[in-house]
Amino acid sequence: MEEKEELLGEVEKVEEEVVEGKSVPYERFKEVNDKYKLVKDELETVKADLEALKSNNLTNEPKVEPVVQKVEEVVEEVEEVLENPNPLEEKVTQYEEMFNQMLVTKLESVPEEYKDLVPEGDTTFKLKWIDSAIAKGLFSKKIQNFGNQGSNPLKVATDVTKEKFKKMNASERSKIYKENPELYKQLKSQM
Structure with a gap:
């Protein structure tokens, strides 16, 4: 319940920033979206557990019945929140596409003999790595003079x-x- 409220608060903050025209970093979008997906997955687990209790006729026990009712109420509340389309999901998708295109463009500028040096990782990691490598001159084709020619x-x-x-x-x-x-x-x- 507390995690749900925390997620809602974070989503609202990011929505306000987007509405106000502020740029929200991709990492922040990804963080909120990942939490959203986590809550959605946890909800499915709780629903499955609740159905298992109901199928075993354990929900009619006097001690269990109030707990089951409370869980059902929380499940309904969380479902309402999750049913509303995630306003950030579209933005996250746009950012992911943009970063992927930037990565493709950056990789085109890397000489073929150096492409195997680019480490594995997510798109932002690769972009940062390539930018750093370019800034340090890793991909420049300068031939160094090592003495007697x-x-x-x-x-x-x-x-x-x-x-x-x-x-x-x-x-x-x-x-x-x-x-x-x-x-x-x-x-x-x-x-």
């Missing part, structure tokens, strides 16, 4: 003039000799 890792001196060569000390000249012997010979001959 096939050329000599030492910087080969080729822009050394005769004047620069004359001003170099022995270790600098030795380095040119190791890196580019032809240039060294050429510069040495010009001295």
Whole structure:
């Protein structure tokens, strides 16, 4: 009974927000709708239990009869509430369709070789994950340079003039000799 009143209060709050034009987050819609479905399922269980009592003729017992009447009254009240169409159900369906379409669009932007990285989960989880991955550059196709690209890792001196060569000390000249012997010979001959 208390859960029913709590659910009704939550539904009324969300209805007021919708009527006032406020945006209600999908998670909130889902929460209220899930509670609505839970109450509906529990009602069916109570009705089935009540029918089982009636079929076994246990409802005519003096101690049981008032309890059965009270349960029947509560069942009727809850049925009245549940029979009225859930005004949020249509909105929830619209939001679900919109989020599913957003997910499809986002997945189209993910390169094929990365699609298997998208984790399993509900639509909102996947959307958040993809947004986060894009923001962190996971799907960018930048090729990182990891060093030597096939050329000599030492910087080969080729822009050394005769004047620069004359001003170099022995270790600098030795380095040119190791890196580019032809240039060294050429510069040495010009001295």
